[in-house]
Amino acid sequence: MYEGVVQDLIDELGRLPGVGPKSAQRIAFHLLQADPTDIRRLVEVLVEVTEKVRFCSLCGNVSAQELCRICSDARRDPSVLCVVEEPKDVVAIEKTREFRGRYHVLGGAISPIEGIGPDDLRVKELVTRLASDDVTEIILATDPNLEGEATATYLARLLKPMGLRVTRLASGLPVGGDLEYADELTLGRAFEGRRLLDV
Amino acid sequence: MSLYRDEAVVLRTQKLGEADRIVTLLTRERGKVRAVAKGVRKTRSRLGSRVEPFMLIDIQLYEGRSLDVVTQVETIGAFGLQIAGDYGRYTAGTAMLETADRLANAEGDPSLQLFLLLAGGLRVLAEGSHDPGLVLDAFLLRALAVSGWAPSFTDCARCGAAGPHLALSVASGGSVCPLCRPAGSVAPHRDTLDLLAALLTGDWPAADGSEERRRREASGIIAAYVQWHLERQVRSLRLVERGRGEGPRPAGRPCAVNGTTPG
Numbered sequence: 001m002y003e004g005v006v007q008d009l010i011d012e013l014g015r016l017p018g019v020g021p022k023s024a025q026r027i028a029f030h031l032l033q034a035d036p037t038d039i040r041r042l043v044e045v046l047v048e049v050t051e052k053v054r055f056c057s058l059c060g061n062v063s064a065q066e067l068c069r070i071c072s073d074a075r076r077d078p079s080v081l082c083v084v085e086e087p088k089d090v091v092a093i094e095k096t097r098e099f100r101g102r103y104h105v106l107g108g109a110i111s112p113i114e115g116i117g118p119d120d121l122r123v124k125e126l127v128t129r130l131a132s133d134d135v136t137e138i139i140l141a142t143d144p145n146l147e148g149e150a151t152a153t154y155l156a157r158l159l160k161p162m163g164l165r166v167t168r169l170a171s172g173l174p175v176g177g178d179l180e181y182a183d184e185l186t187l188g189r190a191f192e193g194r195r196l197l198d199v
Numbered sequence: 200m201s202l203y204r205d206e207a208v209v210l211r212t213q214k215l216g217e218a219d220r221i222v223t224l225l226t227r228e229r230g231k232v233r234a235v236a237k238g239v240r241k242t243r244s245r246l247g248s249r250v251e252p253f254m255l256i257d258i259q260l261y262e263g264r265s266l267d268v269v270t271q272v273e274t275i276g277a278f279g280l281q282i283a284g285d286y287g288r289y290t291a292g293t294a295m296l297e298t299a300d301r302l303a304n305a306e307g308d309p310s311l312q313l314f315l316l317l318a319g320g321l322r323v324l325a326e327g328s329h330d331p332g333l334v335l336d337a338f339l340l341r342a343l344a345v346s347g348w349a350p351s352f353t354d355c356a357r358c359g360a361a362g363p364h365l366a367l368s369v370a371s372g373g374s375v376c377p378l379c380r381p382a383g384s385v386a387p388h389r390d391t392l393d394l395l396a397a398l399l400t401g402d403w404p405a406a407d408g409s410e411e412r413r414r415r416e417a418s419g420i421i422a423a424y425v426q427w428h429l430e431r432q433v434r435s436l437r438l439v440e441r442g443r444g445e446g447p448r449p450a451g452r453p454c455a456v457n458g459t460t461p462g
Contacts, residue, residue, distance in 0.1 A: 018216060112293040112435030113211055113252075146251045149283035157286060174242050185248040185277060 006032070058129065060105035060122050062087045070094075070102060077101045082139040083126065083155065085109050085148065093141065101139075104129065109147035110154055118154060126155075130162060137165040144171050204259045205229060206275065208317050209252050210300045214240070221266065222250050223300060224258070225317060230310045231303040234260050234267040246272050253279040253292055253325075255318050276318070278325035287440045291331035292324050294435040295338050301429050302346050312345040332414060332441040333406050336421050337398040344399065348372070348428045352396040355379055363392060369423045391416045415441070 001007055006028065014024035031039060055061065056068035063069070070076060070090070080101030084090055090103050106121045129135075138159055142148035156166045172190035173182055182190070207224035210231075215221050218240040224232045236250045246269060249256055255276035260267040282292045299317045303310045320338040324331060340350065350373035353362040357371055357379035364374040368384040374392065375384055387395075390413045397405035398417070409417075422436055 110289075112290055112438040113297050115434040115437075117438040145248075146253065146279050146283050149280070150286065150289040153284055153289070154286045181245055183245065183247045183249055184274060185280065 055105075059103050060087075060107060060125070061090050061103060075100075078134055079136045080139065081130075081133075081135045081137070082141050084141045085143055085151075089141065089143075099139075101137075106142070106151070109142055109151045111147045121151075123155070123158070127158070130159070130164070135164065137167065140166065140168045144169070201262045202259060202270070203229075203262070204257070205232075206314075207232070207256055207258050208296075208299075208314065208321065209250055209254045209256065210296045211252055212236075212250065218244075220250065222269065225299055225303055225310070225314050226258075227311060227314050228309060230308040231300070232260070232267060234269050235263070236269040248277075248279070249274050251279050252296055253282050253321055255321065276322060276325075278321045281325040281327070282321070285327070285331070288324050288327065288331045290435065290439045291335040292321060294335055294433060294439050295320055295324070297433050297435045298339060298342055298425065298429075301431075301433065302342055310345075313342060316341055316345060329403060329407060330414075332418060332439065333398065333409075335439065336414075336418050337401065337406070339421050339425050340395070340399045341401075343425065343428055346428075350395075350399065350424060352392050352399060363389075365389075367392070367420065369420065369427050385420070387416055387420060388413060391420070395420065 002010065009031070010021070010024045010028045013019055013027050014021055016024075019027070052064050053062055054064075056063040056071055057066055058071045059068060061068045061070065065072070077100045080099075081104055082093060082099060082101055083104045083106060084093065085106050085108055087105055090105065093099050093103075104122070104126050106123065106126075108116055108121055110116060110118055110121065130138075138155075140152040140155055142151045142155075152168055156168070159166050170189075170193045171186060172193055173179065173186065179187070205226040205228050207226040210223040210225055212223075213221045215235060218238050220236045220239050222234055222236050224234060226232050236246055238244050239246045239250055248254075249272040250269065254274065255278065257273040257275055258269060259271040260269055278292075282288045295317065299313060303313055316338065320334060323329060324334045343349070350356065351362075352367075352373050354360065354374065355362065355364055355376035356368070356373040357375055360376040360378075362374050362376075364376050365386050366375050366377070366380045366384040367373060367387055368375045368381050370383075371379070371381060375381065390409065394406060394409045394413050394417045396402075397409075398421075418441065422433075425436070426432055
């Protein structure tokens with residue numbers, strides 16, 4: 001045990017994800033030896049993050065303003081909406097530079113075992129948004145695991161009667177991998193979703 | 200390091216660290232086992248979809264200090280996709296998994312009957328040959344029965360007087376005769392009692408032919424019965440979607456796929 005505030009710092013750092021007691025101690029001593037201006041900058045960023053960051057009122061993504069950067073960008077295609085589970089997924093899709101539409105962040109997936117039903121997600125907001133916006137296609141980009149599939153099934157059933165084109169991200173083989181290492185479900189999906197080669 | 204192999208149904212998964220998951224398994228030989236599946240959340244994981252809930256798998260693990268570690272997995276029944284592809288089946292199936300998780304509470308305590316019941320129940324649910332709500336209710340009744348809380352829907356649950364009787368008491372364990380009838384007993388419709396008995400004994404033609412309102416009444420009684428014995432709420436029961444008029448229909452794609460993970 002260290003004295004007073006040093007131990008407090010170690011305890012606080014130890015509460016962060018992936019940081020155990022040893023790592024917390026190492027980070028704490030690194031901070032004690034670091035340049036005070038660096039530390040001040042870190043403190044300022046932490047304060048700014050807690051005070052300024054909120055969720056976009058339209059899509060639910062993290063944002064510093066009322067509307068996030070993507071929702072307020074007039075160049076984005078308003079007719080295509082991509083539904084994802086978490087803000088992290090928006091970043092992952094943005095990195096591909098393939099998608100020029102807008103997003104809707106659900107805030108998780110339907111998981112009855114955790115007590116999370118459709119009412120606990122931003123599904124109502126999605127339906128309200130579709131009623132007013134000029135969206136023609138919905139891309140369901142929930143995780144390709146069981147909860148994600150079930151959430152996509154639920155949303156497809158809910159949204160199809162609204163006369164929208166509802167699509168789901170393809171599942172299949174990872175680029176740069178070997179066929180023999182693929183699990184049978186993924187390989188099966190890759191067969192289902194095979195495409196015609198235009199040569 | 201001690202390796203062992205077993206058949207298992209994946210009951211639930213929880214995220215662990217960067218890319219790992221803790222999986223809770225109901226195994227044939229060792230009862231409930233909690234194990235770490237390393238790297239399964241990465242898209243290139245070789246275990247990937249095999250350790251998702253609803254999967255019936257042949258699994259190899261090695262004993263760790265607190266949690267065992269998954270080394271190889273082979274699929275026996277890939278029920279996940281058929282179940283997740285239908286919202287009614289998904290909510291019913293999740294309630295089955297949660298109940299099995301609660302009933303098999305002591306880790307390392309074998310519960311072969313519960314394992315067989317769950318594996319069979321999930322197979323039927325994935326095939327879609329019966330209404331998902333009925334499959335769930337039949338599973339709940341029989342899971343309680345194999346755990347030692349078999350209800351009686353004909354003879355009196357207290358004195359054994361030959362039935363059928365009109366009154367039913369959840370706390371007493373089923374139907375009760377006029378002499379034993381405690382305060383707070385309910386008097387369900389005659390057809391509801393027949394449906395409950397059919398679900399318990401596995402008389403599917405009778406269960407499939409039941410009316411929607413009888414199914415609703417029966418599921419209410421079963422939910423109360425489950426809650427009484429588990430002494431806590433099964434969270435996913437609240438979210439089960441019932442009675443969207445899904446009748447028996449032919450099975451789609453075959454649901455058993457066999458495959459192996461490379462060594």
